[in-house]
Amino acid sequence: MNTSPAPSVLVSEVGPRDGLQSIRRVMPTAAKLRWISALAAAGLKEIEVGSFVPPKLLPQMADIREVVAHALTIPGLHVAVLAPNLRGSQSAFEAGVHKLTLPVSVTDEHSMANIRKTTAQMIEEVREIVALRDAQFPGVQIEAGVSVAFGCTIAGAVSDDQTMRMCVAMAACGVDEVGLSDTSGYANPAQVRRLFRRLQTELGARAGGAHFHNTRGQGLANVVAALDAGVTTIDASQAGLGGCPYAPGATGNIVTEDLAFLLEAMGYDTGIDIDALVAARAILAEALPGEALYGHVPDAGLPKGFGYADGRTPSAPQPEGCLLGVAQ
Amino acid sequence: MNTSPAPSVLVSEVGPRDGLQSIRRVMPTAAKLRWISALAAAGLKEIEVGSFVPPKLLPQMADIREVVAHALTIPGLHVAVLAPNLRGSQSAFEAGVHKLTLPVSVTDEHSMANIRKTTAQMIEEVREIVALRDAQFPGVQIEAGVSVAFGCTIAGAVSDDQTMRMCVAMAACGVDEVGLSDTSGYANPAQVRRLFRRLQTELGARAGGAHFHNTRGQGLANVVAALDAGVTTIDASQAGLGGCPYAPGATGNIVTEDLAFLLEAMGYDTGIDIDALVAARAILAEALPGEALYGHVPDAGLPKGFGYADGRTPSAPQPEGCLLGVAQ
Numbered sequence: 001m002n003t004s005p006a007p008s009v010l011v012s013e014v015g016p017r018d019g020l021q022s023i024r025r026v027m028p029t030a031a032k033l034r035w036i037s038a039l040a041a042a043g044l045k046e047i048e049v050g051s052f053v054p055p056k057l058l059p060q061m062a063d064i065r066e067v068v069a070h071a072l073t074i075p076g077l078h079v080a081v082l083a084p085n086l087r088g089s090q091s092a093f094e095a096g097v098h099k100l101t102l103p104v105s106v107t108d109e110h111s112m113a114n115i116r117k118t119t120a121q122m123i124e125e126v127r128e129i130v131a132l133r134d135a136q137f138p139g140v141q142i143e144a145g146v147s148v149a150f151g152c153t154i155a156g157a158v159s160d161d162q163t164m165r166m167c168v169a170m171a172a173c174g175v176d177e178v179g180l181s182d183t184s185g186y187a188n189p190a191q192v193r194r195l196f197r198r199l200q201t202e203l204g205a206r207a208g209g210a211h212f213h214n215t216r217g218q219g220l221a222n223v224v225a226a227l228d229a230g231v232t233t234i235d236a237s238q239a240g241l242g243g244c245p246y247a248p249g250a251t252g253n254i255v256t257e258d259l260a261f262l263l264e265a266m267g268y269d270t271g272i273d274i275d276a277l278v279a280a281r282a283i284l285a286e287a288l289p290g291e292a293l294y295g296h297v298p299d300a301g302l303p304k305g306f307g308y309a310d311g312r313t314p315s316a317p318q319p320e321g322c323l324l325g326v327a328q
Numbered sequence: 329m330n331t332s333p334a335p336s337v338l339v340s341e342v343g344p345r346d347g348l349q350s351i352r353r354v355m356p357t358a359a360k361l362r363w364i365s366a367l368a369a370a371g372l373k374e375i376e377v378g379s380f381v382p383p384k385l386l387p388q389m390a391d392i393r394e395v396v397a398h399a400l401t402i403p404g405l406h407v408a409v410l411a412p413n414l415r416g417s418q419s420a421f422e423a424g425v426h427k428l429t430l431p432v433s434v435t436d437e438h439s440m441a442n443i444r445k446t447t448a449q450m451i452e453e454v455r456e457i458v459a460l461r462d463a464q465f466p467g468v469q470i471e472a473g474v475s476v477a478f479g480c481t482i483a484g485a486v487s488d489d490q491t492m493r494m495c496v497a498m499a500a501c502g503v504d505e506v507g508l509s510d511t512s513g514y515a516n517p518a519q520v521r522r523l524f525r526r527l528q529t530e531l532g533a534r535a536g537g538a539h540f541h542n543t544r545g546q547g548l549a550n551v552v553a554a555l556d557a558g559v560t561t562i563d564a565s566q567a568g569l570g571g572c573p574y575a576p577g578a579t580g581n582i583v584t585e586d587l588a589f590l591l592e593a594m595g596y597d598t599g600i601d602i603d604a605l606v607a608a609r610a611i612l613a614e615a616l617p618g619e620a621l622y623g624h625v626p627d628a629g630l631p632k633g634f635g636y637a638d639g640r641t642p643s644a645p646q647p648e649g650c651l652l653g654v655a656q
């Protein structure tokens with residue numbers, strides 16, 4: 001019998017940031033705090049709790065300081081935020097976050113539309129943010145989240161070389177980690193495997209995690225490819241919250257509940273209690289009535305006989321199976 | 329530049345059988361015929377058009393002879409059906425099908441619940457079906473669809489050895505292909521990769537395709553693992569039709585539209601026109617009002633700049649992307 005511990009994968013929950021930012025209805029602050037606490041209690045070790053952006057641009061994030069302050073009180077939680085520029089980064093550092101993600105587009109087209117800077121201007125901005133961190137906030141981890149790394153809704157196809165050039169530029173700026181983001185669900189598993197392998201070859205220890213959107217239903221398929229390539233940090237959003245308000249059905253990030261099941265079933269230890277995670281959806285359902293909550297595991301439950309990678313067994317009873325017609 | 333042709337994968341459409349059999353509302357025969365024609369016109373080369381089962385058990389399949397007769401008029405289409413016993417198989421052979429799938433459970437518990445036979449009795453039945461084929465219908469291909477191969481809703485966990493014993497028994501019966509079915513969405517990619525590799529090692533040319541249900545959202549993730557293991561035939565159902573009528577949200581087979589996108593994006597030639605495939609959903613929407621139609625690609629469209637593995641470009645214009653907040 002194999003007695004070596006299961007390899008672990010860090011599920012980085014981005015629902016309070018990437019999920020909520022795509023939702024027009026502002027989630028009440030008290031509900032956000034309850035939600036973040038419930039996510040952490042379910043075993044999530046890193047949560048991106050919001051963005052430091054002008055409240056006029058994103059009213060959803062107007063309470064970011066209060067949210068960060070609360071998250072910092074949760075023992076053991078790695079508190080991450082996103083900021084698109086130096087000003088937001090300074091505020092994030094001052095708020096005491098553990099990790100800062102900077103969205104850096106591969107294409108000028110997306111960069112201009114998303115943050116009103118060219119890619120060259122953003123590289124300069126990242127350099128200044130890293131200098132500020134180095135000078136005054138040396139403990140904070142900085143990740144470059146390389147957006148539209150697998151294709152761009154505005155510019156179309158993106159070559160591997162184009163993406164890797166931005167990744168190398170980010171490493172040269174001194175960020176700690178460079179992750180690849182499939183902003184609009186363009187990635188396929190062959191591309192994911194290829195790019196993450198190359199990222200590791202070219203960036204070594206600075207190669208970061210995977211951030212997939214489930215726009216075309218390919219999210220977990222791309223996770224399998226990322227795991228093959230040795231990726232150990234994967235972003236996800238509870239209930240796949242987010243997506244595009246103009247395109248009903250175009251879902252947001254990959255669903256944390258389904259990702260946690262995938263990983264644990266494959267033998268990767270995530271530390272997550274899936275039943276507790278599923279229970280946290282009730283907070284969303286109450287605070288965001290009418291918002292679509294995605295995910296299959298919450299509906300189907302865990303399989304009969306399921307065990308976690310670290311040996312735990314589920315707390316909740318498993319639902320009955322379904323038999324109709326002649327099954328295959 | 330690589331000028332060798334793209335490797336091809338056969339997408340075997342099972343919606344008219346596995347999808348419809350889980351739906352209580354009987355689809356009118358005329359609509360079934362239109363649907364099957366539309367699927368074939370969209371490039372699907374093999375369609376499982378129904379089951380030969382007693383109409384009392386499955387009223388949905390009462391028109392199976394008419395459906396098969398129509399499917400046989402479609403040039404180039406490989407016409408497949410499912411039958412659970414000798415009697416249904418004889419009827420299928422007489423109807424002139426090209427391929428017959430036999431559902432064979434790994435566990436006695438599922439076998440009894442599904443077809444009221446023990447696994448030993450079913451092995452004997454398969455032997456008789458193969459003998460009948462050999463004696464009177466030598467051109468018909470027989471596939472054993474090994475059910476609950478990755479876990480059973482009644483018996484719980486299933487060992488690799490248990491599944492492989494049934495696969496070897498099926499090969500010994502003389503079936504042409506032995507496929508693995510994840511009847512209730514229990515499979516994970518590590519298990520899929522392991523079992524299909526072993527299937528190929530032990531069965532060689534008789535190793536068959538993959539039949540996944542998307543019950544826990546893991547369908548396409550499991551496809552990636554199956555492709556890794558060299559599988560070249562994958563079952564899917566348009567709109568993920570099917571699932572469990574008692575568990576809303578517990579979806580059916582993997583979605584053909586999303587699978588076709590996955591394969592083509594990865595560089596596998598399927599021969600499918602995804603836009604034409606998506607258009608065929610209208611027939612379902614009209615004939616089965618209120619039935620859930622799943623799939624992400626139908627909502628999101630193909631990505632900008634998308635090209636098929638064989639060099640074709642999409643006929644329909646691509647939808648605009650979505651930008652709200654600060655995207656990663």
